[in-house]
Amino acid sequence: xxxxxxxxxxxxxxxxxxxxxxxxxxxxxxxxxxxxxxxxxxxxxxxxxxxxxxxxxxxxxxxxxxxxxxxxxxxxxxxxxxxxxxxxxxxxxxxxxxxxxxxxxxxxxxxxxxxxxxxxxxxxxxxxxxxxxxxxxxxxxxxxxxxxxxxxxxxxxxxxxxxxxx
Numbered sequence: 001x002x003x004x005x006x007x008x009x010x011x012x013x014x015x016x017x018x019x020x021x022x023x024x025x026x027x028x029x030x031x032x033x034x035x036x037x038x039x040x041x042x043x044x045x046x047x048x049x050x051x052x053x054x055x056x057x058x059x060x061x062x063x064x065x066x067x068x069x070x071x072x073x074x075x076x077x078x079x080x081x082x083x084x085x086x087x088x089x090x091x092x093x094x095x096x097x098x099x100x101x102x103x104x105x106x107x108x109x110x111x112x113x114x115x116x117x118x119x120x121x122x123x124x125x126x127x128x129x130x131x132x133x134x135x136x137x138x139x140x141x142x143x144x145x146x147x148x149x150x151x152x153x154x155x156x157x158x159x160x161x162x163x164x165x166x
Contacts, residue, residue: 032137032138032139034076034079034085034134034137034142035059035061035076037139037142037143038061038063038074038076038142038146039053039063041142041143041146041147042063042065042074042146045065045067045072045146045147045150046065046066046067048066050064050065050066051063051064051065052064052065058078059076059078059079059083060075060076060077060078061074061075061076062074062075062076063075067089067150067151067153067154068150068154069154069157069158070089070091070150070153070154070157071089071090072087072088072089072146072149072150072153073086073087073088073089074086074087074146075087076134078134079134080134081133081134081135081136082133082134082135083133083134084131084132084133084134085131085132085133085134085137085142085145086129086130086131087117087129087130087131087145087146087149087150088122088127088128088129088130088131088149089127089128089129089149089150089153089157090125090126090127090153090157091119091125091126091127091128091153091156091157091160091161092125092126092157092160092161092164092165093124093125093126093165093166094121094124094125094126095124095166096126096164096165096166097163097164097165097166098164099164101164102126102160102164106119106126107119109156113152114128114148114152115148115152116130116144116145116148117129117130117145117148117149117152118130126160128149128152128153128156129149130145130148130149132145
């Protein structure tokens with residue numbers, strides 16, 4: 001047996017201009033202010049007031065702060081769905097001693113110890129990073145990504161440098 005549901009249509013004909021503006025303001029007010037969330041998370045982790053921010057054109061931001069022994073970077077390329085939110089921290093300069101063993105260790109750690117982040121290589125540096133598009137990015141995800149990268153970098157930079165640093 002099939003039942004047919006009537007199509008629901010929402011009309012704005014009965015709404016005044018003030019009502020339409022109010023609805024838009026409510027939608028804007030409930031949107032996540034990524035910059036405020038990122039700054040709040042960084043200020044909660046940055047115990048030594050080392051945080052710096054650089055704002056470029058078109059809502060591009062780059063933050064830097066210290067968490068323990070790790071220097072952490074947070075980049076927001078904009079606020080549209082296609083923009084990216086990236087957190088990273090350098091943990092070891094390359095070349096390193098016994099790089100084959102190091103790469104195996106990093107791959108094993110990627111599997112079991114990095115949660116939503118991972119180790120990678122950029123500009124001859126081993127980094128811990130997390131990156132995603134801004135689409136549907138929540139304050140909880142922002143907080144978790146920054147906290148995870150900062151903690152993993154701080155927990156691993158000194159041991160990796162001691163064992164593999166050149």
